[in-house]
Amino acid sequence: MALKEQEKRPVAAKGEHIIARHLIEDDYIKEEKNLVIDGVDVSGRWNTFIFSRVNPKFDRSFFSEIKKTVVGSRINRCWQCGMCTASCTVTPLHRRFNPRAFIYMMQLGNMKELKKYVDVAWRCVGCYKCSQRCPKQVNPAEMMEALALVMKKYFPEEVESKLKVDEDVKKIYEDMILGNGRLDLAKLHISSMRKMGRTKELVDRIEGGAVLKMVKDGRAFSLLQLGKPHGWKKSRQAIEGYLKKVDTIEKN
Amino acid sequence: MAENILVVGGGPAGLHSAVTLADIGANVSLVERDSFLGGNPKKFKYKFLFPDMQPADDVIGELIKRAEKNDGVKIYYSSNVSNFKENEKKFDVTIKSPDASETKTFDSVIVATGFEHFDPARDAKYSYQLFDDVIDIKDLERMMGENNFVRPSNGQPPKNVAFILCVGSRDRHVGNQYCSRVCCTVSVKQAIELRERFPDCDAYIFYMDIRTYGFFEDLYWKAMEEHDVQIVKGRIAEITSGPNNTVICKGEDTLLRGPFEIPFDMVVLASGMEGGPQSSEMVDKLGLELNEHGFLKPQNVTLAPFKSNRKGIFLAGACTGPKAISDSIVEGGAAAMDAYIYAVKNK
Structure with missing residues (x-):
């Protein structure tokens, strides 16, 4: 048997x-x-x-590199309390997205570990809840930008193969930034719901009710009247210049 | 007639209580086992004291000067208490010096016998005294004090240094379950000094908890934020020799999971504090009690922290538990008050 x-x-x-x-x-x-x-x-x-799983060295050169960037300048402050991950809006959806651990890997130059997270490392939505909660003012939200830069620099092939840029979303984003100098969250929300085929939900009790409330208290109109940022013309030129530069670099 | 009060131990607590008592008019006899005053800070040549990096000489040197200059304090160097007898609420004590033996009657006694540094050689996993480049915080303090901070093995400045916390503390294996309170702060202080002296040398601190309590926390923040000291969570289980004259720290990164074996140029062990043989000596001679951690036991840790189990004998400083120098000095003053009250009441 x-x-x-x-x-x-x-x-x-x-x-x-x-x-x-x-x-x-x-x-x-x-x-x-x-x-x-x-x-x-x-x-x-x-x-x-x-294979041995023993980590044979800490690489601090990487730490110094991150520290020199504007977004990563406070990497030395992190003491790994986990407040960022606890407050993160993305972590509940993507369990492997853990800002605390990413910062730690960057501190110790643990590229082997970092490499495993190429697919989720870009998931930060920039809500800045972590930066608001962080007791050491590390600014984890911007640290995630530093992380993205790292990913792009050290693992270009993995980034290329594992990350697909959604051209529609990219266009919506760019149009908003270049056209108005701001993100229009309402527009962004509507387009994302449309993309997911959930337009019906926009007029249901919860979402529709919220819109009605905002119309009543006037917030909806103030959103429509959003002006362009101060000195927008110059900023717009700078952004366009930058995009053009990045574009030529990537094409080469 | 002035009160006669005996102070055993010439460290920060003993010195401060002796001077305080002399200042309010008592006749103080200060018994010191070494040929110099100042206790462990002097013996191991502490250089700068946390939290404000004050030169130790400004603190300990000042205390010694005050005691030496005070006519009310009689100092017995290289001496000990050889005979101790209670006699109608007073104490007949024989003080044995190298050249003479003197018996006096005292109205009250302050015991300020302090602590001993934990000897890391007792915990074999750290390979202390096996490898030249494994030192402990008191060795580093001495090296910094002598302005001679290099790798003991080859005389070169180190490129990376590991500080290991909780050596001889919070470890049932060596018999000490308590936290020694000051080693965390001393280690971050030394890491700062190290980074100031050698900006090219990386400093790592391996910790389980970093207990820089109260305002000492400022030093911990400063170490990270201004001096890029890296903290790594995990205790080191083994120190072995590595390639190119390095020592390898073997531990687990408990935040990421997974073992590491990292070679370092130098390892500094944050060895803790112990009651030492002098505590048991006081138990034998003065009839005091030890607590379960090997330190002298106060009558009531909250209500009467400076009173011993015997009336007329008071405790001050690190003999009752691990303590910072500032705390010991405070306790010296407080115990002096208790001892004086007892002496006056029983005249």
């Missing part, structure tokens, strides 16, 4: 027989499904190899 069940077993998954396998990530296991050495078949578990 027992033998029959064994015969039915599928081909072993990578490192399947390792006790407490969940503690070891896939990258750390080397296992050939079919391997013959000197005529001896050592397929499967016989050639399993676990």
